[in-house]
Amino acid sequence: xxxxxxxxxxxxxxxxxxxxxxxxxxxxxxxxxxxxxxxxxxxxxxxxxxxxxxxxxxxxxxxxxxxxxxxxxxxxxxxxxxxxxxxxxxxxxxxxxxxxxxxxxxxxxxxxxxxxxxxxxxxxxxxxxxxxxxxxxxxxxxxxxxxxxxxxxxxxxxxxxxxxxxxxxxxxxxxxxxxxxxxxxxxxxxxxxxxxxxxxxxxxxxxxxxxxxxxxxxxxxxxxxxxxxxxxxxxxxxxxxxxxxxxxxxxxxxxxxxx
Amino acid sequence: xxxxxxxxxxxxxxxxxxxxxxxxxxxxxxxxxxxxxxxxxxxxxxxxxxxxxxxxxxxxxxxxxxxxxxxxxxxxxxxxxxxxxxxxxxxxxxxxxxxxxxxxxxxxxxxxxxxxxxxxxxxxxxxxxxxxxxxxxxxxxxxxxxxxxxxxxxxxxxxxxxxxxxxxxxxxxxxxxxxxxxxxxxxxxxxxxxxxxxxxxxxxxxxxxxxxxxxxxxxxxxxxxxxxxxxxxxxxxxxxxxxxxxxx
Numbered sequence: 001x002x003x004x005x006x007x008x009x010x011x012x013x014x015x016x017x018x019x020x021x022x023x024x025x026x027x028x029x030x031x032x033x034x035x036x037x038x039x040x041x042x043x044x045x046x047x048x049x050x051x052x053x054x055x056x057x058x059x060x061x062x063x064x065x066x067x068x069x070x071x072x073x074x075x076x077x078x079x080x081x082x083x084x085x086x087x088x089x090x091x092x093x094x095x096x097x098x099x100x101x102x103x104x105x106x107x108x109x110x111x112x113x114x115x116x117x118x119x120x121x122x123x124x125x126x127x128x129x130x131x132x133x134x135x136x137x138x139x140x141x142x143x144x145x146x147x148x149x150x151x152x153x154x155x156x157x158x159x160x161x162x163x164x165x166x167x168x169x170x171x172x173x174x175x176x177x178x179x180x181x182x183x184x185x186x187x188x189x190x191x192x193x194x195x196x197x198x199x200x201x202x203x204x205x206x207x208x209x210x211x212x213x214x215x216x217x218x219x220x221x222x223x224x225x226x227x228x229x230x231x232x233x234x235x236x237x238x239x240x241x242x243x244x245x246x247x248x249x250x251x252x253x254x255x256x257x258x259x
Numbered sequence: 260x261x262x263x264x265x266x267x268x269x270x271x272x273x274x275x276x277x278x279x280x281x282x283x284x285x286x287x288x289x290x291x292x293x294x295x296x297x298x299x300x301x302x303x304x305x306x307x308x309x310x311x312x313x314x315x316x317x318x319x320x321x322x323x324x325x326x327x328x329x330x331x332x333x334x335x336x337x338x339x340x341x342x343x344x345x346x347x348x349x350x351x352x353x354x355x356x357x358x359x360x361x362x363x364x365x366x367x368x369x370x371x372x373x374x375x376x377x378x379x380x381x382x383x384x385x386x387x388x389x390x391x392x393x394x395x396x397x398x399x400x401x402x403x404x405x406x407x408x409x410x411x412x413x414x415x416x417x418x419x420x421x422x423x424x425x426x427x428x429x430x431x432x433x434x435x436x437x438x439x440x441x442x443x444x445x446x447x448x449x450x451x452x453x454x455x456x457x458x459x460x461x462x463x464x465x466x467x468x469x470x471x472x473x474x475x476x477x478x479x480x481x482x483x484x485x486x487x488x489x490x491x492x493x494x495x496x497x498x499x500x501x502x503x504x505x506x507x
Contacts, residue, residue: 122345129336131336134330
């Protein structure tokens with residue numbers, strides 16, 4: 001009976017250890033090795049440009065449904081013009097970064113795990129090593145850096161589109177007064193909300209890329225191993241994003257109140 | 260040049276290497292033979308530093324690489340070129356990008372020089388004009404040739420071949436054997452070949468070491484091994500199974 005939990009704890013601890021070593025190697029590589037501009041641009045294109053559709057749709061429809069739901073409740077207490085303020089604050093601090101990160105984790109994190117996992121099972125990672133190239137330098141660092149640049153930009157795009165879509169729904173469909181709505185939006189949306197969203201999305205980008213790369217590089221053998229790695233990359237990154245979001249909200253609210 | 264001392268490696272319950280002692284001299288052409296699943300590829304991965312041993316030493320020019328970290332190993336591996344069993348070409352890159360991989364990352368070569376050296380390497384493996392193809396467009400034999408071009412373009416001191424003729428028809432296998440001999444003679448490199456193909460062993464090897472039950476069981480010239488009366492060696496080189504032993 002005690003063997004199962006012991007094995008589970010051992011596996012968990014050794015996994016955490018390997019993950020920490022990989023992150024430490026990424027930091028070491030960033031500080032000691034030159035990052036290839038071409039590799040970075042390739043990854044930025046894949047992560048940033050090719051995620052446009054999924055991020056735009058997510059942002060727009062999240063803004064629209066949030067606007068509609070908020071309006072339906074606020075209308076009962078005659079607070080219609082606060083609707084867009086709620087949408088703006090929610091999109092900037094919580095929904096924008098979290099939903100964008102979850103969508104990118106599904107698209108990019110899974111892809112990273114599958115690519116690197118396939119490279120591992122077909123000995124391409126061993127081949128890299130025999131060609132005097134550290135897999136972290138060539139495979140992981142460009143992906144981590146590109147994701148940490150792309151996710152905040154995608155989040156900003158998602159927030160902007162979400163608020164614009166909410167404005168269109170609120171003003172043109174639900175007949176909310178545009179003047180008061182904009183004034184309230186500006187009054188209640190602080191630069192700290194925007195900053196919180198930016199910091200969160202930067203961290204979420206790191207979580208997505210490191211989880212995807214870790215799962216790919218350490219995936220099991222064969223097609224089954226790659227399949228597991230891909231699924232786990234998405235599941236673990238999504239869970240890490242949701243859990244860290246809670247703690248980041250508490251921490252950043254305190255820290256940003258100081259500025 | 261390379262010396263393996265008392266190398267041991269266990270995977271789970273299976274003791275794959277059980278005290279391997281082996282010396283590889285400079286410029287020699289060594290073939291390591293042994294049963295499938297007998298640890299030949301594992302031994303090769305230890306020599307190249309891809310797998311850490313449980314115990315023992317791998318000395319490369321007097322330096323023990325068995326316990327070096329990955330970054331320190333990168334400098335040692337610059338002396339080695341390796342052709343993998345599956346060729347292990349990077350499938351997202353073209354043939355030219357695959358072969359030029361090391362030179363491109365060194366940043367001290369002009370694009371013209373890289374193109375010239377890629378063309379030379381392809382010429383040597385008799386595959387001119389395929390620079391723009393993707394690995395998926397190549398046959399098994401062609402992939403191995405491109406893999407070899409990638410392994411020799413930076414002039415390594417030792418070239419390792421992991422089962423270079425596995426999965427190829429006899430004619431292509433023979434052409435790969437001839438290619439290995441030609442590369443060895445033209446580049447004056449030390450050659451280490453892992454195989455269980457006896458034709459390949461005789462064509463390529465000047466010395467043969469047989470791995471059996473996790474140890475180097477015997478070594479000698481291909482002729483000596485083919486004429487051996489030792490039952491283990493004799494059965495292996497003639498391909499005769501032992502009914503008392505599981506052969507799968």
